[in-house]
Amino acid sequence: MDTHDVSDVPQYLEVLLKQKRRLQNAKSQQGKHPRTRKTRDEVIEQFNIKLMMNVMRGVSHDDNTIKSSFIPPAYLPCHNPFDLLTKILIKDLLLETHHRGTYLLLRSVTGADRINALMAIMEDEYQDVIMIQLYHQRNDNEHGEEEILREGSVLAIKEPYFKLMSDGNYGLRADHLSDIIFLSAYDERVPKSWQQSGGQHDDTAVGWKIAGNNYFNVSKYHAAIQSYTKGLTFSSTEDEADVLRRNRSLAFIKTKQFDAALRDLEYPSSTIKPVEKALYRRAQALYSLRKYPECCEVLKILRIEYPNNTEVEHEFNRAADRIKELETGTYPFKKLHRQALKLQPPQLDHATYVGPLRIKGSGSRGRGLFTTEAVRAGDLLLCEKAFAYAFAEEGSNNVALLINVETDSMTMGAQAELLQLIVQKLYRNPSLAPIINNLHHGSYKPANVSEIDGGLVVDTFLIERIISLNCFGCPRLSQKSHLQSQLRAGIYDKQTKNEHHSCGVWPIASYINHSCFSNARRAFIGDIMTVRATQDLAADTEITFWYKSPADESYAERQKGFGHWGFKCDCIMCQDTQSTNQSAFSERSKLRAKGLKYYDPIRGITDTTKFEIIVQKMEDTYTRPASEVPRLSMWDPLLALAKSYMGNGQLVEAINSALKALESLGHVIEGGSMPRASGKPVLIKKWGLMHNCIVDCWMLLSNAYALVALELKDIAEQYARISYKICVGEDETFNETYKVPKP
Numbered sequence: 001m002d003t004h005d006v007s008d009v010p011q012y013l014e015v016l017l018k019q020k021r022r023l024q025n026a027k028s029q030q031g032k033h034p035r036t037r038k039t040r041d042e043v044i045e046q047f048n049i050k051l052m053m054n055v056m057r058g059v060s061h062d063d064n065t066i067k068s069s070f071i072p073p074a075y076l077p078c079h080n081p082f083d084l085l086t087k088i089l090i091k092d093l094l095l096e097t098h099h100r101g102t103y104l105l106l107r108s109v110t111g112a113d114r115i116n117a118l119m120a121i122m123e124d125e126y127q128d129v130i131m132i133q134l135y136h137q138r139n140d141n142e143h144g145e146e147e148i149l150r151e152g153s154v155l156a157i158k159e160p161y162f163k164l165m166s167d168g169n170y171g172l173r174a175d176h177l178s179d180i181i182f183l184s185a186y187d188e189r190v191p192k193s194w195q196q197s198g199g200q201h202d203d204t205a206v207g208w209k210i211a212g213n214n215y216f217n218v219s220k221y222h223a224a225i226q227s228y229t230k231g232l233t234f235s236s237t238e239d240e241a242d243v244l245r246r247n248r249s250l251a252f253i254k255t256k257q258f259d260a261a262l263r264d265l266e267y268p269s270s271t272i273k274p275v276e277k278a279l280y281r282r283a284q285a286l287y288s289l290r291k292y293p294e295c296c297e298v299l300k301i302l303r304i305e306y307p308n309n310t311e312v313e314h315e316f317n318r319a320a321d322r323i324k325e326l327e328t329g330t331y332p333f334k335k336l337h338r339q340a341l342k343l344q345p346p347q348l349d350h351a352t353y354v355g356p357l358r359i360k361g362s363g364s365r366g367r368g369l370f371t372t373e374a375v376r377a378g379d380l381l382l383c384e385k386a387f388a389y390a391f392a393e394e395g396s397n398n399v400a401l402l403i404n405v406e407t408d409s410m411t412m413g414a415q416a417e418l419l420q421l422i423v424q425k426l427y428r429n430p431s432l433a434p435i436i437n438n439l440h441h442g443s444y445k446p447a448n449v450s451e452i453d454g455g456l457v458v459d460t461f462l463i464e465r466i467i468s469l470n471c472f473g474c475p476r477l478s479q480k481s482h483l484q485s486q487l488r489a490g491i492y493d494k495q496t497k498n499e500h501h502s503c504g505v506w507p508i509a510s511y512i513n514h515s516c517f518s519n520a521r522r523a524f525i526g527d528i529m530t531v532r533a534t535q536d537l538a539a540d541t542e543i544t545f546w547y548k549s550p551a552d553e554s555y556a557e558r559q560k561g562f563g564h565w566g567f568k569c570d571c572i573m574c575q576d577t578q579s580t581n582q583s584a585f586s587e588r589s590k591l592r593a594k595g596l597k598y599y600d601p602i603r604g605i606t607d608t609t610k611f612e613i614i615v616q617k618m619e620d621t622y623t624r625p626a627s628e629v630p631r632l633s634m635w636d637p638l639l640a641l642a643k644s645y646m647g648n649g650q651l652v653e654a655i656n657s658a659l660k661a662l663e664s665l666g667h668v669i670e671g672g673s674m675p676r677a678s679g680k681p682v683l684i685k686k687w688g689l690m691h692n693c694i695v696d697c698w699m700l701l702s703n704a705y706a707l708v709a710l711e712l713k714d715i716a717e718q719y720a721r722i723s724y725k726i727c728v729g730e731d732e733t734f735n736e737t738y739k740v741p742k743p
């Protein structure tokens, strides 16, 4: 939704086709041994040269080519525990084959390179070498984490896939994190000849604790975890084990493994008074998992037990603020707005509020989100913090092409990064897996095993499919997009595409189905998505928003946009386009072209009489009333007319044209037209489609009423404010945006 889909762009289609041809050729080699192989020295030398070139390129920043990443045909992760697999050797590998039931034990003989994947040359125990490509691995030095792969690292690849690489060499590709087991220097599975002389300490719990602390102090958190874990196998007393677990918990927190940290921080049965550090870390882990009420409970105990701890108060207030947000849906929106402008990436520390909504079946649409009580236009239905968010500044070249050769879909943006973020987050915190795994994934059949070797099985291809069907492209601030569209709002500019390179997954919003005649609208403030009702809704109404905003186009054209999600929209607007003659569409676009002759982007309409005749003729091409089926080609010429009249001081005409623009989008408005028929206030009887231009229309009306019907001015402004709130997410920045003087 609103991502930059380039699946139909010829330039990229060529890349896709080339890749498909390459895969097809490779397939013909399936099950065969490679014909020729480079020597060990040649493979290592070639890799090292590339590594050096990449380092140099990285330093000089002279690479402007677009990065691309391929999602290969899906395959399932290994579902066998390591102990049940049989060891194989590099010489036994067959091309384009998943070696099910086996594993390869490898040691790195080079440093690692990272382009799309983490790559290195590795040897087996017979000194045969091979290139490996490990996808979706964490970034080295991310948050101060140590290198994941360096010369001498040992790992096992479960059920390896051997293939012809794009550069013509042979190698292994691994997409599932649980298929790789990084073996610590202390692991018994590491062959004796590969074990490094390490351990300058006693083989005791205390010795390993000191080793762990030493690693921790130089930010080698994974090595610290391995040392504390080893220490636990030597600990003879409960207290010794508690200290090791507590130390390990902090290393887990540093590496964002919050589930594991919490396990290490269970209250030890032998201790009556919980240890201060344990409580503090427990609160930290719970906060990071967004379990704010539980976090507050722990902080309450900490406050009572350790009243001198000065940091608790701050932490407690922070968690209490999150609880208030999730319970009441009240947010300091102006502050959020400032944070979204300032933070890089704009990831905000706020909780998710779910309004009067519930998930329930929606017939052939699968599941949907429904209101549990009546709501008014503008009400906040959802204010959701992204589960994961990948930011790419608009206009920057920090984007990549993600190509799925199986679904033939291609997006430009930060989707590849998003995939890595989600896969990593779930792998590190299995308790979060259901949030993502339960989302719609089309016809993809996921692995039916969830745990292996003590860790979570994250099916990368499932996550990729979930992202492709549920992710949202998003601006840093919808307020910015809103203002840009207002500036552009002249005729023929309305079809500007909503395509963004930043993207994220908002799991609750993902249950919302599409309708062109939608009754809710999303907006973004950094990585927070707001969803507000665009109409007054009765209880038990399914809420819908646009996956793609509707344009005045033929039925076939409109439905093309939904092909990716595998449905055809059957809303009233789509039904109407289906029954509309092609001649009506042609006539409309001819008239629009004609109208353009009397329109100047700076001066506005140059001949209002002629323009009005054209607008009237355009209206005649529609058969159903706008209150039933919005007329998507009408609002912008009508608004242009209103603005021209306003500029000429023809206030009555300006008001009537602005009202007609609103009505063309399905609004039913009473009591606002001129000359005034009664003393009734202007009133929206029924809200129509929520377009950015609605704010402009109401502001124009407010300004015009100020001169001819003062009693309607504030009401019109109020409607502008509600519309702004829906489009932008909040109305705390309304006054400064529209320069409304303070009362």
Ligand SMILES: C[S@@+](CC[C@H](N)C(=O)[O-])C[C@H]1O[C@@H](n2cnc3c(N)ncnc32)[C@H](O)[C@@H]1O
Pocket: 364, 365, 366, 367, 368, 439, 440, 469, 470, 510, 511, 512, 513, 514, 515, 564, 565, 566, 567, 568, 569, 570
């Ligand atoms: C982001 S998910 C929405 C939630 C989904 N219905 C579920 O059960 O999880 C997108 C999928 O919902 C379904 N969907 C959304 N809008 C629809 C519509 N107007 N008509 C039919 N199916 C729709 C399609 O299967 C689409 O691929």
